[in-house]
Amino acid sequence: EPEVTQTPSHQVTQMGQEVILRCVPISNHLYFYWYRQILGQKVEFLVSFYNNEISEKSEIFDDQFSVERPDGSNFTLKIRSTKLEDSAMYFCASMGEVNTEAFFGQGTRLTVV
Amino acid sequence: AQSVTQPDIHITVSEGASLELRCNYSYGATPYLFWYVQSPGQGLQLLLKYFSGDTLVQGIKGFEAEFKRSQSSFNLRKPSVHWSDAAEYFCAVGLKTSYDKVIFGPGTSLSVIP
DSSP: OOOOEEEOSEEEEOTTOOEEEEEEOOTTOOEEEEEEEOTTSOEEEEEEEETTEEEEEOTTOOTTEEEEOOSSSOEEEEESSOOGGGOEEEEEEEESSTTSOEEEOOOEEEEEO | OOEEEOSOSEEEEETTSOEEEOOEEEOSSOOEEEEEEEOTTOOOEEEEEEOSSOSEEEOGGGOEEEEEGGGTEEEEEESSOOGGGOEEEEEEEEOOSTTOOEEEOOOEEEEEEO
């Protein structure tokens, strides 16, 4: 069964460093998302991406965040200068077409120290 | 604004007992509805979904959920809980915009006692 793959599963980074979280969506999917879950809290929408551009972003997704689909298969989330409060589980998701379900990856746990 | 509420932060049930987890949503139209389960340190697994049609939907692991439009609810049920069902359960709403983002509820933590 096709699945969304995220790497790494866990990343530790120092405050102020740049970090890139990587996702390989399901191959024929067209809509891509990043979500965040701070420990013990609910899952929050960050950004959606379609047709090589951001279609929607939340208030959380400030100038420190960016997304990219560099090669037609990967979908990345970059945090330019990490803060302690960026520590969270980050989930990538992809969807084939509208009015269907999104499939979530297993997440990357980011720890900023 | 769209929102999802799960009134119960934490529920404890005995193994073999029945379970109902509550979910209410606020949205201008009938959304898509989902229940996800998350074991500690793990990702999100889809239990079931409602898009249209029969308001009682069956999912994996013996779960079912019923959509009640009049109550804006989508409660999750299981007739007999197993110890392995202990996890965090998230109700979620898929918004019928062009890009179908998902809004998650705060989650209900389920503990199962032998």
